[in-house]
Amino acid sequence: FFVRFDNIDFFAFVAPCLVSDQFEQNDLIYVRHDYADQIYFIVAGTVGCMTSMDGSGDPAIQVAQRQSFGYIEVQLAIPRDYTTKALEEKVECLILKKRDLLQALAEFPTIAERMHREAQDAVMILRCGGEQEALVEETGQGLECMDKVNQSADQHPVPEILGEMPSPVAVVI
Secondary structure (H helix, E strand, C coil): HHHHCCCCCHHHHHHHHHHHCCCCCCCCCECCCCCCEEEEEEEEEEEHHHCCCCCCCCCCCEEECCEEEEEHHHHHCCCCCEEEEEECCCCEEEEEHHHHHHHHHCCCCCHHHHHHHHHHHHHHHHHHCCCCHHCHHHHHCCHHHHHHHHHHHCCCCCHHHHHHHHHHHHHCC
């Protein structure tokens, strides 16, 4: 996750804030529509992202070791899109609290802008059911998908980068 920003100072700022936690198989990590206050980095195991509130059924997405989840909703200040649960006997995660991320992003504004842009793109793809054409408006393809994104955005608006993004002081933990 942090490697792609190619900034050792950003990682050094965030690393002391990471907390380790373990989950047993079928433990719910968070529930759909919850307030997004943490980002998870999987150290060991696999997590399923479920569309049901109770975590039943097959996962829509699986997230494995060395991947992260939950940052999109934290970054964009929107409710959780999925219920997540541990799919293996033991899942170990490093957890970053929203207030710590926001403090780091305040110190590194170029990384903040890039993360926000990436999160907005990811939401667009997810809300379109994975149709990547939605990101290529100029081709005229994906317009039906863009309608879906706009309808979904009316229900869960995505705040603009510095305009509506809460400051670290305003975050309720």
